[in-house]
Amino acid sequence: MMDNVLVVEDDLDIAELIRVNLAELGVEIVHFASGEPALTSALEDDFALMLLDVMLPGVNGLDICRQVREKKPQQAIIMLTAKSSETDRVLGLELGADDYITKPFSVRELQARVRSQLRKANSLKQVYSPQLANADTPLNIGALQINQKNHVATFKGVILDLTATEFELLLHLASHPNQVFTRSQLLESVWGYHHSGYEHTVNSHINRLRAKIEDDATSPSIVQTVWGVGYKFNPAGVA
Numbered sequence: 001m002m003d004n005v006l007v008v009e010d011d012l013d014i015a016e017l018i019r020v021n022l023a024e025l026g027v028e029i030v031h032f033a034s035g036e037p038a039l040t041s042a043l044e045d046d047f048a049l050m051l052l053d054v055m056l057p058g059v060n061g062l063d064i065c066r067q068v069r070e071k072k073p074q075q076a077i078i079m080l081t082a083k084s085s086e087t088d089r090v091l092g093l094e095l096g097a098d099d100y101i102t103k104p105f106s107v108r109e110l111q112a113r114v115r116s117q118l119r120k121a122n123s124l125k126q127v128y129s130p131q132l133a134n135a136d137t138p139l140n141i142g143a144l145q146i147n148q149k150n151h152v153a154t155f156k157g158v159i160l161d162l163t164a165t166e167f168e169l170l171l172h173l174a175s176h177p178n179q180v181f182t183r184s185q186l187l188e189s190v191w192g193y194h195h196s197g198y199e200h201t202v203n204s205h206i207n208r209l210r211a212k213i214e215d216d217a218t219s220p221s222i223v224q225t226v227w228g229v230g231y232k233f234n235p236a237g238v239a
Contacts, residue, residue, distance in 0.1 A: 003048035003118050004028045008038040008064065009080065010056050014103065018051065021107045022114060035059030042068050042075075048121045049114060052097070053080045054088045062091055069096030074164055076117040093204030098165045099191060100201065116192035120164045139174060142238035146171055155213055155238065165190065166209050173223060173233035182230040206231055
């Protein structure tokens with residue numbers, strides 16, 4: 001069965017460019033050029049991935065992202081933003097987007113980002129991913145348990161409400177306790193690509209993950225910053 005991708009883009013030339021190049025990946029495209037019908041479809045229908053432009057007639061892409069994330073926490077979302085609009089990129093990530101692509105974009109970049117998110121979406125549907133040697137065995141560190149097969153993480157007995165990307169980020173960090181990862185390394189390992197200038201993607205997901213797992217996200221004891229380098233998972237923080 002083909003993956004279906006919702007493309008919400010009011011520029012018909014860009015929408016056609018996306019359609020042609022994603023067809024090479026064997027996906028089926030559903031396109032809307034305005035916000036209201038796109039939001040209705042996003043909430044009522046099932047899509048492996050959503051590509052959302054920020055500036056849209058009617059409901060904008062940021063509002064769509066927020067509302068979809070509230071109703072469908074696991075939905076894969078990529079925002080399409082103008083190259084000059086850093087505010088839109090940060091807002092999109094903070095509202096729950098898994099990634100963003102700046103326009104104009106290259107075909108290879110578009111396909112790489114889409115492949116990465118579809119991989120996560122399909123992994124989630126199959127509730128299996130081969131990252132650990134034995135996915136049937138939960139990863140237990142103190143009060144944190146990560147069940148890769150069921151794609152569920154619990155902390156202190158409470159299920160964490162994580163997106164697919166947040167789950168993979170936590171899994172990757174926790175699988176390498178005390179190891180420091182740069183933002184570039186996390187982009188390659190969790191998102192499946194590396195492009196300079198996309199550090200906001202990692203930073204925003206770290207912030208969102210901390211908000212869900214730390215007692216005090218402003219003074220994290222679990223997912224810690226190593227200044228000038230990157231981030232590490234501190235197992236003593238979940239003891």
